Amino acid sequence: MEAVITIHIEKLPEGVYLSTSDMLQGLIAQGRTIRETLEIARDVAKMLLEAGQEPQKELFFYPRIVY
Numbered sequence: 001m002e003a004v005i006t007i008h009i010e011k012l013p014e015g016v017y018l019s020t021s022d023m024l025q026g027l028i029a030q031g032r033t034i035r036e037t038l039e040i041a042r043d044v045a046k047m048l049l050e051a052g053q054e055p056q057k058e059l060f061f062y063p064r065i066v067y
Contacts (some may be wrong), residue, residue, distance in 0.1 A: 008022075
């Protein structure tokens with residue numbers, strides 16, 4: 001089973017990237033690069049889905065990047 005989650009990535013004035021998702025409440029991740037931010041967001045999403053006792057899903061992200 002798989003889950004498709006759209007996330008919003010924004011570059012903050014501090015130079016880091018912040019990702020959030022309207023599709024998965026509580027998904028907030030921050031990283032130094034877009035790649036790092038996506039990796040952290042994937043880990044956070046897995047933890048949130050596990051906490052909600054969702055069946056194990058393969059996650060696919062569709063980032064929307066704001067500069």
